Amino acid sequence: MARENTCQFAILGMLCREPMSGYGLRQTIERTVGHFWQESYGNLYPTLERMEAEGLVALDREEHSPGGRVRKVYRVTADGRRVLSEWLRRPVVPHVERNELLLKLFFGGRVGPEDSLAHVERSRAEAEGLLATLRLIDEDVRHSREGHPELPYWHLSIRAGLLGLEAHLRWCDEAQETLQRLAHTKDSKKKKKGEVG
Amino acid sequence: MARENTCQFAILGMLCREPMSGYGLRQTIERTVGHFWQESYGNLYPTLERMEAEGLVALDREEHSPGGRVRKVYRVTADGRRVLSEWLRRPVVPHVERNELLLKLFFGGRVGPEDSLAHVERSRAEAEGLLATLRLIDEDVRHSREGHPELPYWHLSIRAGLLGLEAHLRWCDEAQETLQRLAHTKDSKKKKKGEVG
DNA sequence: CGCCTATATATCAGTCTGATACAAATGCGC
DNA sequence: GCGCATTTGTATCAGACTGATATATAGGCG
Structure with a gap:
């Protein structure tokens, strides 16, 4: 295995505070941990999809506006909370950051x-x-x-x-x-x- | 365009000191700038191949041992030196490092x-x-x-x-x-x- | 002679970024 | 109330890069 998908843990941590959409996650991450952690949409959306399939998060509600626009709000599941706790306790793998x-x-x-x-x-x-x-x-x-x-x-x-x-x-x-x-x-x-x- | 291939500039800089093989590049990078820059083989070898095709580096010599083993030693070309100088003068694009x-x-x-x-x-x-x-x-x-x-x-x-x-x-x-x-x-x-x- | 380490090239799945595309909602000045 | 910019929102893609893995020879040591 290469390095593990760390995006998923940022998602889990943020969803533990309150349910959010992919867009909202990006915003919240930027505002709270933006000085040392950022996530791109190209990372967030596919990861959310995978996590839903694996049962780490669930669709809290899906809002359809008349025009057919969708807004997907996710919440963390019990499984998700467990996976997050396990990761939080696991030692950090050190790596050299490029400068x-x-x-x-x-x-x-x-x-x-x-x-x-x-x-x-x-x-x-x-x-x-x-x-x-x-x-x-x-x-x-x-x-x-x-x-x-x-x-x-x-x-x-x-x-x-x-x-x-x-x-x-x-x-x-x-x-x-x-x-x-x-x-x-x-x-x-x-x-x-x-x-x- | 996404972010530019920075590996090539590390290669050019190191080859300006002396001709080297892909393996040697990895070693030299580790020993000299290893505390803030590292390169993996999976990055180095394909990049070297592309740079040779583009004329930024050239095969200095290729050593064949009796058993058929190959050792490719590259050197930097005039074009390569120019590309390196341009990059060295270009401002650094700031980015948030994950922690x-x-x-x-x-x-x-x-x-x-x-x-x-x-x-x-x-x-x-x-x-x-x-x-x-x-x-x-x-x-x-x-x-x-x-x-x-x-x-x-x-x-x-x-x-x-x-x-x-x-x-x-x-x-x-x-x-x-x-x-x-x-x-x-x-x-x-x-x-x-x-x-x- | 076998075993370990160093030298050496190559490939791959999977992570992640930055760009781009598309579209509706909302706010704002005029 | 109209046009326009900004914000909200989902989605995809090429390309960079990592860490793992495969493969094979050379040299040193006991």
């Missing part, structure tokens, strides 16, 4: 420090944006869900995001310094060459 | 703090192992490749790994504390219930 930024920097010597510097600067801007968003979410969840028994669990993922982004920004500082020094050295060489030649 | 640990913690309320605590402890042990390895690699590269013009670029990715892992360990501290408090609260409740009921 395109670092790969481009690793080969950075082939194009010069200015290009690498631009990559780092864009990454820094992106991280700063995410950090601001996450801080807002943090505040929001803290107040709107005050006293909710699952709040400490939700807060863990936000803290992971905050600490990770802060570390990334510190790395950006270092990297920018290194690359600026490289760019400067290169310029000096050019100048010297020009003066002597 | 299975955080997803399990997010739904942690469904199974109790002990299970979540076990996940964090395993993750911490893994991170400590990686950190130790990365520190060794750091030392090794620093000495064995002293003065190499591309050393600063290589060092950037190692620093990213070190800072990221250190941040992760700090998060583990926080998370363990939170979860231990939750487990303790639950125990107190149980005790009280037992005493009263």
Whole structure:
């Protein structure tokens, strides 16, 4: 077997909160765990179909509008809850995540420090944006869900995001310094060459 | 178009250092950028075949041993170098990386703090192992490749790994504390219930 | 001589993304 | 009340990528 379909567990977890459509699942996942987990429709719809066939979820209700449009709302079954609990207890299989930024920097010597510097600067801007968003979410969840028994669990993922982004920004500082020094050295060489030649 | 084949750029970058076989590419990628980039054979071999057809790489030499065994050594072409440079200058497309640990913690309320605590402890042990390895690699590269013009670029990715892992360990501290408090609260409740009921 | 490990190529089922297509409901300005 | 943009909603596809598996030789060691 290759890796297991993880989408199904995200679905089960979200359906345990309340019944939803495929579209609603995508929305909820984006809004709650979007900073570390996302699902595409091309993954959700086929997975929901398979899960229904396997009895992990069931059609809660199917709404037909006059025009013939369908809206399928799913709920989790007892089997689904069991499968979710089993997965939640199973150890996480570690795997190396691909980092395109670092790969481009690793080969950075082939194009010069200015290009690498631009990559780092864009990454820094992106991280700063995410950090601001996450801080807002943090505040929001803290107040709107005050006293909710699952709040400490939700807060863990936000803290992971905050600490990770802060570390990334510190790395950006270092990297920018290194690359600026490289760019400067290169310029000096050019100048010297020009003066002597 | 879906996402572009990134494997080809890793291949091009590595072949710029020296001609290699598919097997050698896998080895080199693992040893040099393995902490943030990996390639599987199922990805490498078909990609190499396509790249040869497109003229990005060429067969440097093909070694036939008496038994009929083949060893295909590829080198990068001028076209390949151009394609690599273009990619290196193109901005990185940001994307959310899936984090299975955080997803399990997010739904942690469904199974109790002990299970979540076990996940964090395993993750911490893994991170400590990686950190130790990365520190060794750091030392090794620093000495064995002293003065190499591309050393600063290589060092950037190692620093990213070190800072990221250190941040992760700090998060583990926080998370363990939170979860231990939750487990303790639950125990107190149980005790009280037992005493009263 | 057998056994293990490293070298080496190749294929496949299944996961997942990003794009695209289609269509109805809803809100909004004018 | 009309046109238009956005939101809600389901569905499919090519292509990327993983992890497993199959196959086979070379070299080292006891």
